[in-house]
Amino acid sequence: MPEPGHETKLLLDDLRKVYPGLPVLDGVTFDVAPGEFVSVIGPSGCGKSTLFNVIAGLERPDSGRVLVDGDDATGHVEPFAYMPQQDLLFPWRTVLDNTTLGLEVAGMSRRAARERARPLFAEFGLDGFESAHPYELSGGMRQRAALLRTVVQDRAVLLLDEPFGALDSLTRTDMQTWLDGVRGRFGWTVLLITHDIREAVFLSDRVVVLGPRPTRVQREVTVDLPRPRDIGLITSAEFAAIEEELLTVLRDRSR
Amino acid sequence: MSVRRTGGLRTVSAVVPSLVLVALGLVAWQWYVTAADVRPQILPSPLRVATQGWAFREQLWANTLPTLQVTAVGFGVSLALGWALAVAVDFSPWLRRALTPLLVASQTLPIIAIAPLLIIWFGFGLLPKVLVIALVTFFPIAVGLIEGFAATDRQATNLLRSMGASRWKQFRYVRLPGAMPSFFTALRIGITYAVTGAIFAEYVGATAGLGIFMSLQKNSFRTDLVLAAVVVTALLSVTLFVLTYLVQRLVIPWHGKERRRA
Numbered sequence: 001m002p003e004p005g006h007e008t009k010l011l012l013d014d015l016r017k018v019y020p021g022l023p024v025l026d027g028v029t030f031d032v033a034p035g036e037f038v039s040v041i042g043p044s045g046c047g048k049s050t051l052f053n054v055i056a057g058l059e060r061p062d063s064g065r066v067l068v069d070g071d072d073a074t075g076h077v078e079p080f081a082y083m084p085q086q087d088l089l090f091p092w093r094t095v096l097d098n099t100t101l102g103l104e105v106a107g108m109s110r111r112a113a114r115e116r117a118r119p120l121f122a123e124f125g126l127d128g129f130e131s132a133h134p135y136e137l138s139g140g141m142r143q144r145a146a147l148l149r150t151v152v153q154d155r156a157v158l159l160l161d162e163p164f165g166a167l168d169s170l171t172r173t174d175m176q177t178w179l180d181g182v183r184g185r186f187g188w189t190v191l192l193i194t195h196d197i198r199e200a201v202f203l204s205d206r207v208v209v210l211g212p213r214p215t216r217v218q219r220e221v222t223v224d225l226p227r228p229r230d231i232g233l234i235t236s237a238e239f240a241a242i243e244e245e246l247l248t249v250l251r252d253r254s255r
Numbered sequence: 256m257s258v259r260r261t262g263g264l265r266t267v268s269a270v271v272p273s274l275v276l277v278a279l280g281l282v283a284w285q286w287y288v289t290a291a292d293v294r295p296q297i298l299p300s301p302l303r304v305a306t307q308g309w310a311f312r313e314q315l316w317a318n319t320l321p322t323l324q325v326t327a328v329g330f331g332v333s334l335a336l337g338w339a340l341a342v343a344v345d346f347s348p349w350l351r352r353a354l355t356p357l358l359v360a361s362q363t364l365p366i367i368a369i370a371p372l373l374i375i376w377f378g379f380g381l382l383p384k385v386l387v388i389a390l391v392t393f394f395p396i397a398v399g400l401i402e403g404f405a406a407t408d409r410q411a412t413n414l415l416r417s418m419g420a421s422r423w424k425q426f427r428y429v430r431l432p433g434a435m436p437s438f439f440t441a442l443r444i445g446i447t448y449a450v451t452g453a454i455f456a457e458y459v460g461a462t463a464g465l466g467i468f469m470s471l472q473k474n475s476f477r478t479d480l481v482l483a484a485v486v487v488t489a490l491l492s493v494t495l496f497v498l499t500y501l502v503q504r505l506v507i508p509w510h511g512k513e514r515r516r517a
Contacts, residue, residue, distance in 0.1 A: 056417050082417035084410045091509045092432040102418040105428065133509060153418065 008070075009034040009189045010157050015054055015064035017047075018214075024050045025061065026214035032157070032191055037183060039192045039200035042210030043250060048193045049161065051215070055191070056082045056159055068156055081155035085162045087146040089134035095145050096121075096130040102153040117152045123182060124148045140171040147179075151188065160192045164199065173231060176202055180229045197250075201242050202229055209249050219249045299479035308483030315487055318468040322453050323491065325464065328381060329388025330449040337393050337445075341400035345430065346422065351401075362394050366455070374460040384456035391452040392445040399441020403434025436510050439503045446499055450492045 010032040017025040024047040032038045042048055053059040055066055057077040065072055068079040081102070089098045099120075100113035108116070121127050124144045134142060143163055150158060164172045180203055183190060194200050200207045201223055209219040223242055225233060233239050281301045287293070288300040295303055308315065340358075344351045366387060373383035407430045415425045457466025465484050472480040504511065 053413070056413075058413050058416055077417050077419050080417065082414065084414055086408075086410055088408070088411050088414050090411075090429065090432065092435075092507065101428065105415065105418040105420045105424055133512070135509075135512065 007033050009036070009068065010055075010191070011065075011067040011070075012055065013065045013067060015051070015061045015066070017050060017054060017059070017061050023214035025054065025064075026216045027064070028210070028216055029064075030208050030217050030220065032189060034189055035187045036205045037188075037190045037192070037203055039194055039204040039207045040210060041194060041197060041200050041207060041246065041250070042215060043212050044195065046210050046213050047215040048210065051210075052082075052159055052161055052191075052193055056080045058082075079156040080159050081150045081153045081157070082159045083146055083150040083161060083163055085165055087134075087142040087166075089137075089142055089145055089149075091134055094131045094133060095126060095137065098134060099145055099149040099152060101149060106153070117148065120148055120152060123185075125178070138171075139167050140175055143167065143175060144178075151186070156189065158188050158190045160190060162193055162195065165195070172199075177229070177231055179203065180227070184228055197243055197246050198234065201225075201239060201246070202234065207242075207246060209246060219246075221245055221249075296476045296478055299482065304479045304482045304486070307477075307479040308486065311480060311483065314468070315465075315483060318463055318465050318484070319487055319491065321461070321464040322450075322457065322466065322488075325381065325384045325456070326388065326449050326453040326491075326495075329385040329453060330392055330446065332385055333389040333392040333396060333445065333449070336389060337396035337400060340397050341404065342426075344397075344401050345404040345426065358394060358397060361390065364390065366391060366452075370456055370459045373456075379460055379462055384453060384461070387456040388449050388452040392448045395441045395444040395448065396438075399437050399444075400434055403437030403441075404430045406437065407433050432507075435507045439499060439507070439510075443496060443499050446495045447492050450488060450495065454488055 008031045012028055012030055015025050015028040017023075028051055030038075040048055040051070050059065054061050057066075057073070057075050057080065060075045064074075066074045066076075068076075073079050089095070090101075093101070096114055096117060097110075099117045100108075100110065103113035103116060104110060118130065121130060124147070126141060126145060126148065129137065129141065129145075134145070137145065143166075147160075147163065150160075164175050167175060176199055183203075192200070192203065204223050207221045207223060208217055209221070210216070211218045221242060225236075225238060225242075285300050285302060288298060299307070340354065344354055369390070370383070370387050373386050377383040377386070404426075407425075411429050411433075412425060415429055420428065453464070454466040454469070457464035458470050459466075461467040465488055469481050469484045472478075472484070
């Protein structure tokens with residue numbers, strides 16, 4: 001729980017969810033500070049995706065609350081920009097028009113939406129691909145376009161659900177380094193789901209470890225490593241120690 | 256430009272085997288009719304079908320136009336109905352449950368028995384023929400669309416919902432464009448059924464059209480002219496079929512390109 005005076009952007013307060021005959025969330029509680037990058041890891045099938053759907057307002061919890069800036073946002077989609085595992089770029093839209101989809105859905109004119117998204121293309125390494133179609137992009141570019149579509153909506157919290165899961169390891173490392181840099185410049189508040197412990201440590205200020213289903217928070221580990229993070233950091237003793245700690249918690253719990 | 260040319264070449268080389276097979280069949284047929292001295296009332300030679308068909312070209316053409324018109328109107332009605340129904344079903348789970356069994360039932364109707372009744376009820380005009388065509392083609396179109404809408408990725412729906420999209424906006428931005436490839440497949444199935452349906456409806460009773468032309472020529476043992484009309488019908492179907500690809504390329508240019516990449 002946050003201490004008094006501790007700034008909180010997002011607070012998950014005792015979230016519980018039971019599907020018929022299948023308890024999934026057993027009182028999940030943690031918080032995220034403004035501009036903080038928090039990763040959620042846990043054994044597969046523990047309910048991470050359900051937790052994300054509940055936070056994103058796509059599903060309602062049976063009990064518990066989601067608070068954003070102190071206001072009840074349970075079941076609300078507006079405070080969150082959600083990036084699913086697949087890039088879900090639509091082949092009938094150009095790359096630029098894919099990135100503006102959220103703005104158009106929100107009622108912005110196509111022209112205004114394009115003017116808002118276009119300046120971000122250079123930062124996202126997509127310069128010159130505005131009028132290309134998604135099938136002309138590499139895997140890494142597709143993910144960056146999907147992330148651009150997510151952040152351009154200018155929501156309070158970014159929810160990233162294993163955004164790099166489908167990429168090869170080299171592209172994945174590049175994307176992680178790039179994401180760390182760009183996030184630092186924009187100051188986004190990010191909640192990331194991942195299977196990849198190394199990815200979680202590399203990107204996060206804090207890692208939340210969930211237990212097996214029905215899930216709750218097992219451990220929160222602060223990653224006190226300098227930023228911007230460099231790929232060489234992975235081989236440092238501090239990095240290895242944190243990785244080891246997370247691995248131990250996960251292994252004990254899944255036994 | 257070069258892409259288009261290789262695409263055209265590929266289409267040509269794709270039909271070559273069929274053309275060879277057809278040519279071989281025609282040669283065998285011609286040879287058999289000549290060798291066995293079959294009476295043309297029973298089986299005319301392909302050459303005779305061609306020459307007589309050419310001699311009667313004006314009559315054939317005069318009967319092709321009404322068939323084409325009936326096909327167009329009937330298929331148009333079918334498209335309008337299919338779209339309206341599919342969209343309604345996509346928005347209402349209740350309608351989906353209510354209409355799916357009826358849709359399937361409409362396909363079990365024996366058209367061969369219903370068509371003469373439609374003529375009795377509605378006369379020799381356009382209406383009964385349009386009804387026959389609609390009855391035959393409406394099912395593949397409605398089902399193609401309904402399944403196309405429903406095939407929308409769950410994650411895509413979630414993405415749209417997270418953006419705050421209403422059901423209508425989910426439909427407009429994702430379900431509708433996503434269903435277009437499936438729609439064009441259904442359209443191709445439907446259009447071939449439509450021509451056959453038109454011929455059949457005319458065969459039962461009409462004042463003009465390829466169907467009634469075949470029926471009359473059969474009654475006067477002009478087997479060669481029946482077969483000539485069959486050839487015209489086949490050409491008509493193939494033309495309409497090819498046309499759907501052209502329309503598809505205009506409406507969803509992204510589809511073919513995407514598939515070739517993948």
